[in-house]
Amino acid sequence: SAVISQKPSRDICQRGTSLTIQCQVDSQVTMMFWYRQQPGQSLTLIATANQGSEATYESGFVIDKFPISRPNLTFSTLTVSNMSPEDSSIYLCSVVQGASGYTFGSGTRLTVV
Amino acid sequence: GQQLNQSPQSMFIQEGEDVSMNCTSSSIFNTWLWYKQDPGEGPVLLIALYKAGELTSNGRLTAQFGITRKDSFLNISASIPSDVGIYFCAGPKVNSGNTPLVFGKGTRLSVIA
Numbered sequence: 406s407a408v409i410s411q412k413p414s415r416d417i418c419q420r421g422t423s424l425t426i427q428c429q430v431d432s433q434v435t436m437m438f439w440y441r442q443q444p445g446q447s448l449t450l451i452a453t454a455n456q457g458s459e460a461t462y463e464s465g466f467v468i469d470k471f472p473i474s475r476p477n478l479t480f481s482t483l484t485v486s487n488m489s490p491e492d493s494s495i496y497l498c499s500v501v502q503g504a505s506g507y508t509f510g511s512g513t514r515l516t517v518v
Numbered sequence: 519g520q521q522l523n524q525s526p527q528s529m530f531i532q533e534g535e536d537v538s539m540n541c542t543s544s545s546i547f548n549t550w551l552w553y554k555q556d557p558g559e560g561p562v563l564l565i566a567l568y569k570a571g572e573l574t575s576n577g578r579l580t581a582q583f584g585i586t587r588k589d590s591f592l593n594i595s596a597s598i599p600s601d602v603g604i605y606f607c608a609g610p611k612v613n614s615g616n617t618p619l620v621f622g623k624g625t626r627l628s629v630i631a
Binding site: 411415435436438440446447448449450453497499501503506507508509510511512514 | 551558559560561562563566606608611616617618619620621622623624
């Protein structure tokens with residue numbers, strides 16, 4: 406199965422600033438998914454990122470707040486913009502590769518102060 | 519959309535005891551996945567189920583895909599301290615193609631030595 410390197414693993418950010426999270430996959434994948442996990446909660450899908458097209462966002466998530474880039478089949482970034490304390494969460498990327506199934510990055514633990 | 523109801527929400531058990539948790543859905547899933555999340559980490563796949571009625575084991579873990587395709591359970595036998603964590607059931611958001619996952623709310627397991 407794919408191996409995902411996600412950076413940074415954690416960060417503490419000032420409100421009003423932005424943080425860009427990177428995910429690098431060791432093989433080419435068509436789709437990458439970005440999830441948010443708020444404290445004590447389950448994983449919620451933010452968006453699906455396809456290479457060469459705009460990301461598809463889930464209800465409640467918008468591109469201005471969570472812009473996503475997908476420049477090639479092995480890399481994607483998620484930016485959390487104009488952060489507030491409510492954005493404090495774990496952010497995870499994930500890929501799916503046919504029979505290999507789903508793989509997750511180790512997550513980015515974001516704290517906004 | 520697909521939604522998963524996972525229970526119990528949390529469990530406190532003695533080391534050596536067996537554990538059972540389950541997930542139900544109002545709609546059919548073609549795949550059931552069980553993940554474990556340790557603090558500060560991304561979810562790690564424990565067991566994947568692909569056929570109704572399938573019973574699969576992974577060491578002390580056993581999971582079954584319900585006949586109706588609307589439920590699944592995960593059993594852990596002879597629990598040990600390292601079983602502590604959050605267990606999530608998950609399934610594809612759409613029952614075809616490479617789609618993102620939807621997650622249950624998780625079962626938080628605590629093991630008392």
